[in-house]
Amino acid sequence: MKDKIAIVTGGNTGIGRAVVLELAARGAKVLFCGRREEEGKKVEAEVASSGGEAKFFVCDVSVDSGVREFVQKAESLYGGLDFAVNNAGIGGLALPLHDYPEKVWDKVIDVNLKGTWLCMKYQIPLMLKRGRGAIVNVSSVAGIVGADWKVAPYSAAKHGIIGLTRSAALEYAEDRIRVNAICPGFIRTEMLTGLFRSSSDPADAERRITGLHPLRRLSEPEEVAQAAVWLCSDESSFVTGVALPVDGGYSAK
Ligand SMILES: NC(=O)c1ccc[n+]([C@@H]2O[C@H](COP(=O)([O-])OP(=O)(O)OC[C@H]3O[C@@H](n4cnc5c(N)ncnc54)[C@H](OP(=O)(O)O)[C@@H]3O)[C@@H](O)[C@H]2O)c1
Numbered sequence: 001m002k003d004k005i006a007i008v009t010g011g012n013t014g015i016g017r018a019v020v021l022e023l024a025a026r027g028a029k030v031l032f033c034g035r036r037e038e039e040g041k042k043v044e045a046e047v048a049s050s051g052g053e054a055k056f057f058v059c060d061v062s063v064d065s066g067v068r069e070f071v072q073k074a075e076s077l078y079g080g081l082d083f084a085v086n087n088a089g090i091g092g093l094a095l096p097l098h099d100y101p102e103k104v105w106d107k108v109i110d111v112n113l114k115g116t117w118l119c120m121k122y123q124i125p126l127m128l129k130r131g132r133g134a135i136v137n138v139s140s141v142a143g144i145v146g147a148d149w150k151v152a153p154y155s156a157a158k159h160g161i162i163g164l165t166r167s168a169a170l171e172y173a174e175d176r177i178r179v180n181a182i183c184p185g186f187i188r189t190e191m192l193t194g195l196f197r198s199s200s201d202p203a204d205a206e207r208r209i210t211g212l213h214p215l216r217r218l219s220e221p222e223e224v225a226q227a228a229v230w231l232c233s234d235e236s237s238f239v240t241g242v243a244l245p246v247d248g249g250y251s252a253k
Contacts, residue, residue: 001233002027005078007071009061009119010088011054012039014189015138018225019085024052026229029078033059033070034088061088061115062107071122081126083232086119087138091191094150094198105153112157117164120179124172132176136231137165139181141247149195158183162243169241178240180231185247186212187219214249 006023010016011032020032024047032054034040040056047054055077059070074081092108093100116137127133142151143158162181169179186192186209199205210218227246230236245251 001083001229004028004082005074005080006030006083006085006232007074007081007119007123008032008085008087009059009115010034012036012043012056014191015184015187015221015224015228016085016087017043018221019087019228020054021047021052022222022225022229023083023085023232024054025050027052028083030054031057031070031074031077033057033061035060061086061119062110064118067115067118068122071119071126075126080130081123081133082130083134083136084119084123085136085138085228085232086116086123087228088115089138089191091195092151092154094195096150097152100153108153109157109160112154113160113164116161120164120168124168124177127172127177128175133178134232134236135165135168135177135179136228137161137179137181138228139165139183139243141183141185141245141250143181144183144243144245144251165243166241173240178231178236180236180239180241181243182224182227182231183243183245183247183251184224185219185245185250186210187221187224189221192218212250213247214252217248219246219248 006028008020011020012034023030044056059066089112139161140158142155143162147155165181196202196205
């Protein structure tokens, strides 16, 4: 991946941060975004201290003009784009569907689903110019099976990402742009600790959630990053249109 150009959204924490570190360690030049600058600058410094190159930009993936400006940095700074990992996402609230506020529904769909589309909307023209490319969209196990922890809007958005991914894979296959999704189970990140904290008994919630995975543990962000980076790399050159579970067997049941 030496000197390839990569974009990672939501790269300042969690899974996205692990993807940024792994791509940079393999020699890619990485542009990554999020809304929180302080966290972004920390990751930038972490990459620099290990001899890699990654630049952080503040960008909200649900805002068209911001995404356009961010993605175009790949062309203005480095001359093009080879890989994109569209990872930015939010969980929303854990509430029964009939109690869910419309504003939060809109936000969950806007960031997770519309955000993924907006990123692809601006990434694909750069890859068409390049004559090839690889895109990895981050869905969830809740994009493959229904979620029974009261996050139906999140699950709907993550199912949507898989539809978007498969259709884009077909639409751009002849242009040599591969488009895949990864579907993580429960991963130790801020999003998950937030879910535990919102429970009346966090230790019990962690036990129950761990038990949903046949491998009987939660995953670390680095394990998901390995799958995302593989799907970017030429090692997966004949893989497109898949929704790859990285879920400790959760969706196999
Ligand atoms: N953790 C899990 O168990 C799990 C399981 C399945 C799927 N996933 C998916 O994995 C992805 C990463 O989540 P994570 O677990 O690593 O959680 P996380 O640590 O909370 O990371 C979420 C990332 O998305 C960014 N983000 C959120 N809203 C954004 C927006 N509007 N514009 C730009 N960036 C935004 C956040 O940065 P800012 O807040 O600074 O914007 C942060 O970098 C998400 O798509 C999530 O749905 C996670």
